[in-house]
Amino acid sequence: xxxxxxxxxxxLSLALTxxxxxxxxLLFTEFQEPLxxxxxxxxFIMLLPYALGALGNFFMLQRKPLxxxxxxxxxxxxxxxxxxxVTALSLGMLFCIVIGLPILLPAASLGGVTVWFIQRNKKxxxxxxxxxxxxxxxxxxxxxxxxxxxxxxxxxxxxxxDATTAVVWDNIKSVAPIVEGEHRPNWMHFFGFPRPIAAxxxxxxxxxVRDATFERGLRFNETITxxxxxxxxxxxxxxxxxxxxxxxxxxxxxxxxxxxxGTYTIEQLDSDTIRLHLTSEHFLGTRFNDYxxxxxxxxxxxxxxxxxxxxxxRAELS
Numbered sequence: 576x577x578x579x580x581x582x583x584x585x586x587l588s589l590a591l592t593x594x595x596x597x598x599x600x601l602l603f604t605e606f607q608e609p610l611x612x613x614x615x616x617x618x619f620i621m622l623l624p625y626a627l628g629a630l631g632n633f634f635m636l637q638r639k640p641l642x643x644x645x646x647x648x649x650x651x652x653x654x655x656x657x658x659x660x661v662t663a664l665s666l667g668m669l670f671c672i673v674i675g676l677p678i679l680l681p682a683a684s685l686g687g688v689t690v691w692f693i694q695r696n697k698k699x700x701x702x703x704x705x706x707x708x709x710x711x712x713x714x715x716x717x718x719x720x721x722x723x724x725x726x727x728x729x730x731x732x733x734x735x736x737d738a739t740t741a742v743v744w745d746n747i748k749s750v751a752p753i754v755e756g757e758h759r760p761n762w763m764h765f766f767g768f769p770r771p772i773a774a775x776x777x778x779x780x781x782x783x784v785r786d787a788t789f790e791r792g793l794r795f796n797e798t799i800t801x802x803x804x805x806x807x808x809x810x811x812x813x814x815x816x817x818x819x820x821x822x823x824x825x826x827x828x829x830x831x832x833x834x835x836x837g838t839y840t841i842e843q844l845d846s847d848t849i850r851l852h853l854t855s856e857h858f859l860g861t862r863f864n865d866y867x868x869x870x871x872x873x874x875x876x877x878x879x880x881x882x883x884x885x886x887x888x889r890a891e892l893s
Contacts, residue, residue, distance in 0.1 A: 584634065584635060584637070584638045585635070585652075587634060588631045588632075588634040588635050588653070589631070589652060591634060592627050592630050592631040592634075592653040592656065593653065593656040593657050593660055595626070595627070595630055595708065596627050596660075597657065597660055597661070599623055599626075599712065600657075600661060603619055603715070610715075610716065611715065611716035612712065612715045612716065613715055613719055615863075616715050616718050616719070616862055617862050617863075618710070618711050618715035618717075618718050619711055619715060620678050620679065620682070620863075621678065621682045622682075622707070622710045622714055623711045624650070624654055624678075624680070624682040624683035624686065625682045625683065625685055625689075625707060626686060626704075626707040626708050626710060626711060627650060627654055627683050627686065628649075628650030628682070628686030628687035628688075628690075629686035629687065629690050629703065630653075630686075630704055630707070630708060631649060631653040632646055632649055632686070632690040632691065633690050633700055633701065633704045635649060636694050636697070640694060641687075641690065643691060645691075646684075646687040646688045646691035647684045647687060648684070650680075650684050650686060650687040653683065654679055654680060654683045658672050669766055669767065670766035670768075673766070674867075678866075686707060689707075690703070690704065718862070723860050724861070725860045726859050726864040726865075726868060727835065727856055727858050727859070728856070728857055728871060728872055729855070729856050730857065730872050730875040730876055730879065731852065731854045732852070732853050732854075732876055732879040732883060733842075733850055733851060733853065733883070734850070734851055734883040734884065734887050735844065735848055735849070735851075736849045736850075736851055736887045736891060737847055737848055737849075738890035738891055740841055740843065742893045743841055743849050743851055744804075744841065745893075746886045746889050746893075747839045747851070747886060748779065748808060749774055749775055749776040750771070750773055750774040750882075750885075751773060752772060753770070753771060753772060753773065753885055757888065757889075758770055759881075761877065761881060763874065763878065763881070767791075768878070769790035769791040770789065770790050770881075771788075771878075771882055772789055772790060773788055774788070779802070780799065780802050781799055781800060781802050782798070782799060783798075783799045783802070784796055784797065785797035785810060792817065793814075793827075794814070794815050794816045795812050795814055795815060796812070797810035797811070797812050797813075797837065798810055798813075805841060806841055807838065807840050808838065809836065809837070809838040810836060810837055811835070812834045812835060812836055812837060812855075814827050814834070831859070831860050831861055832858065832859055832860075832871065833858040834855060834857045834858075834875075835856045835857060836855065836856050837853065837855045838854045838855075839851065839853055840852040840854070849890075851886065851887075853882065853883055855879065857871060857875060859871060
């Protein structure tokens with residue numbers, strides 16, 4: 576390996592790190608229960624990229640000594656290579672990768688710097704790299720023995736509508752099927768989140784059930800808990816999809832993420848304008864709820880604003 580060209584060394588380092596990373600991803604996604612592994616764990620989010628950085632830089636070291644800058648930046652190439660492979664196999668994983676980038680890249684650099692720090696002793700570096708390769712699979716079952724923190728977050732959005740209270744009310748108690756011409760481009764859909772389809776209502780008043788459907792098989796039952804005519808509708812939300820959801824929707828499982836309830840509130844601003852509020856409460860059960868809550872709130876704001884825009888256009892055209 577000492578006489579290999581720089582290009583060959585880089586290609587070999589990239590190929591081997593991506594292969595290792597993909598095997599670990601498969602273990603964490605396909606063998607979670609028998610091996611006691613968790614994807615939403617520090618063991619996966621931190622130790623996998625750390626191992627990628629250490630492994631790739633160890634191979635780079637065989638050609639010539641690492642510089643500190645190279646030790647920091649080369650691991651990013653290994654991570655990007657793995658990201659491309661994972662995303663090619665499952666586009667829905669792209670959003671999960673984007674969320675993780677602020678953690679994944681520094682962790683990979685840390686692994687690379689570890690090898691740089693001990694590069695003069697290649698035997699020690701080899702032992703350290705071997706231990707890091709095993710660390711995600713070994714550490715995750717141990718981490719799983721500790722209780723997972725839980726938290727709830729409230730997302731509030733609103734929109735001003737030039738329409739009467741009665742018209743707005745008719746457009747929120749149920750939602751007629753959204754036709755193609757009513758949809759608009761949105762970054763959320765690029766990452767695999769489905770567009771809303773419709774929301775039917777079994778009957779008016781408390782106890783009525785809204786059946787909210789989305790593309791890709793996502794479905795929610797929304798049982799009405801408060802009904803103030805022309806003022807407010809509140810409902811508890813239960814995910815009732817009939818088929819296994821693809822990433823990132825598979826996170827809506829009641830254990831890692833769930834939408835608990837929602838409320839529409841109509842506020843009369845003046846004789847011509849209504850302010851329609853949409854509030855939701857969602858649950859998180861991960862090892863990094865404070866960080867995750869920022870992203871889930873971003874997604875929920877985007878979804879709620881998308882629905883509010885459809886209601887606004889319909890109400891103002893009525």
